[in-house]
Amino acid sequence: MTTRRLGVALTPMETRREIIVATALRAEELGYEVFSLAEGWAHDATLLLTEIAMRTSRISLxxxxxxxxxxxxxxxAMSAATLNEISGGRAILGLGASSRALTEGLHDLAFERPAHQLREVASEVRSILAGNRVHIDPARQARALRLGLAPAPELPIWIAATGDLTTRIVADHADGWYPLFLTLERMRERAAELRQLRSGRPPLTITAGAFAAAATDRRSARDIVASCLAWYICAMGDGYADLIASQGYKDAVEAIRAANPRPTPTGSVVPPEANAALDALTIYGTPTEVREKLDTWAPGSDIQMIVLPAGIPWETIEQTLEAVALPNI
Structure with a gap:
């Protein structure tokens, strides 16, 4: 078993339920500390995590x-508290401002002032988990309720944030920071800012890493992470593309968009002229190369996270998990 603090995450595009569950089970066997499941427009993440909770005993969810x-x-708050009870205290609630495409296209809500929404919801969820009554609009003339469960103020809240406003929300309301699409350099800068903002308060758990794929065939591993990165840039609204461009990769973003007029999660490409962005935001190669590259993230993070692209064969998932966790394979 590994002595490093490791986590593995799956993207919203991974919809193979049996693969999701198998990944969590294998991660626990290999000594991973954290399994993270994103939610987009397919499965309800809390329900799948409940299934996983009933088949695992140690890994945080x-x-x-x-x-x-x-x-x-x-x-x-209700979902998080329920999962926490079923898992024996292993639940972690991750919150994020999401994207315009998902908010408006799936939930039919106006994507306005996302940082404000993130702050208000994170603050209210924490209050409810602590056993307080829900804050309601006084005009409703309703009796404010509290959850009919034991308070769970210790349940951690991790916030996914990358911008100036949302990073401040992490400092004020989170127990953990869970960024994605930051280069190693930018992640370390933000982590230092957060630690300074949190001075005198309980430290944050910083969980950072990148999309990762390990394979004996290095080209195959590159194609996997390249397709995932290109899909986010081309098909998930402007937010991810703008974030990557702002870190010095504007030309790479434009090249990736030009190369993928009809992107798919598993069939998109990163052209050679965008290799610098691919290398900065993903980890790929042979098992040894992947392990060594992930080690470079250690100084800035408490938990080193790998994010597995969607749709890849189980053999590749298992090889990637083992590449990170086991030193001598």
Whole structure:
């Protein structure tokens, strides 16, 4: 078993339920500390995590992340508290501002002031988990309720954030920071800012890493992470593309968009002229190369996270998990 603190995450595009569950079970066997399941427009992440909770005994389970537009604060708190009870205290609630495409295209809500929404929901969820009554509009003349469960103020809340406003929300309301699409350099800068902002308060758990794929055939591993990165840039609205461009990869983003007029999660490409962005935001190669590259993330993070692209064969998933966890394979 590994002595490093490791986590593995799956993207919202991974919809093979049997693969999701098998990944969590194998991660626990290999000594991973955290399993994170994103939620998008397919499975309810909290329900799948409940299934996993009943088949595991040690690994922490992160709803990573739930959109703050997808449920009321009370529903978010209720789901997290229920999962925490079923798992024996292993639940972690991940929250994020999501994207315009998902908020408006699936939930039919206006994507306005996302940082404000994130702050308000995170604050209210924490209050409800602590056993307080829900804050309601006084105009409703209703009796504010509290959850009919034992308070769970210790249940961790991790926030996915990358911008200036949302990073401040992490400092004020989170127990953990869960970024994605930051280069190693930018992640370390943000981590240092957060630690300074949190001075005198309990430290944050910083969980960072990148999309990863390990394979004996290095080209195959590159194609896997390249397709995932290109899909996010080309098909998930402007937010991810703008974030990557702002870190010095504007030309790479434009080249990737030009190369993928009809992107798919498993069939998109990163052209050679965008290799610098691919190398900065993903980890790929032989098992040894993947392990060594992930080690470079250790100085800035408490938990080193790998994110597995969707749709890849089980053999590749298992090889990637083992490449990170086991030193001598």
């Amino acid at each position: 992160v709803a990573g992340v739930l959109s703050v537009w997808s449920r009321t604060p009370a529903a978010l």
